Amino acid sequence: MNANEYINSGAIEAYIHGLADEADIAQQLEMEGRYPEVRAARMALEEQLEQQALQMPLANPAATRERILNALKEEKAHTTKVVTMPTDLKAAPKPIRWFRTALAASVLLLMGSVLLNFYFYSQYTDFSNRYEELSARQNVLANKANAMEASMQMIKSPQVQPVVMQGVPGNAGMMATVYYDKSTTDVYLMVNNLPMPQKGKQYQLWAQVDGQMVDAGLLTWTDDVALIKMSRIANAQAFAISLEPEGGSKVPTLTEVKVLGKA
Amino acid sequence: MKQAEQYTEAQLVSLLQARKQEAFAYLYDHYSGALNAIIYAVVGDATVAEDVLQEVFIRIFRKIELYDHSKSRLYTWMAQIARNAAIDWMRKTGNQPSVVNQKAPEDVPTQASTSFNPDTTDVRQWIAQLPKPEQQVVILAYLEGLTQEEISQLLQTPLGTIKSRVRSGLVKLRTMMQVNR
Known part of the structure; x- marks a missing residue:
């Protein structure tokens, strides 16, 4: 690959955005060493991205500045300097015998x-x-x-409608609840009782909209959050969860539907 | 309060490595907004972004000796720290950073002080405009922090194809940004 092909390939963008793997990084450094124009292109692109970023900042409240600078002061206070003890005894004056x-x-x-x-x-x-x-x-x-x-x-919120999804036949005891805000189309999911999916499988939420099953997002298994924000869905008439191959499916596997509830 | 001084990048790095408070104040005044926008693009919540921003400055404070000016500009290095810190937060809290699950731009609190610029949310909108194969890998790589190798395994697609999609996706994003500015 010559310098121009490399510059136009997007490899420099991947390097700058931190998406390059070790082989890509090595290639970038090697190309920069071999072709000054690659280094110049990387620096020009970095400068361009920096200028764009500086022109569209997302400001914080003024108090955030003080909080962060105070945190850095504390960080500095905790940094201890290790004093090097003198060990070069040869440099000392020759001791007298006694x-x-x-x-x-x-x-x-x-x-x-x-x-x-x-x-x-x-x-x-x-x-x-x-x-x-x-x-x-x-x-x-x-x-x-x-x-x-x-x-x-x-x-x-009075706008939010809970939709309890009970286990379908053969999955008694399983339960999950969707909190559905029709006005904003927000969908939140609470897992009440679903077994941990086996390796390679993942739960997927579906919404029934005008007779069609629409993907409402994958369930990332975690106990850190009580409610999981899912995809926004308008005019859902029902919700269901099925167990799908990891990464989800385009349509629900009907034999793997675990819970179901009408909105 | 803005700092009156102007530093060259080399001067700034030298002062940061000496842990000078005024250099970090300068860094905050000049770069916090840009870094905050990167964090927000991943976490999608302005309050969370503030907390992650503090973590970013602490990481910069601790790692500034590792910065190598021959490999990147200071801002590029800090931007990568910001994105990584945001992804770390999302993973630590069990959140799923995706374009679909992000809050809409109008959800950003209005107390964001001086000049909240809705353009800062464009990154997600632009990513959403990419062709599906490129959109998918850019989301997984840039917003969710998966390595290209991990994406290759996840999508059962050759690593070379993933790299090509990431690269062409980034080039298209750059073009969109240039056209829309």
């Missing part, structure tokens, strides 16, 4: 000090890692709480 014992003792003390520094630094790193872990967990819990609150608000 001072050798004292020097040996100093070296021992120095080694002890280095070991203690290492021990305390390890302890600090350990606590620091634990603190980060706890912070991350707290963020996850806060996000869950927010998601739960948003779900409750949505369920309470």
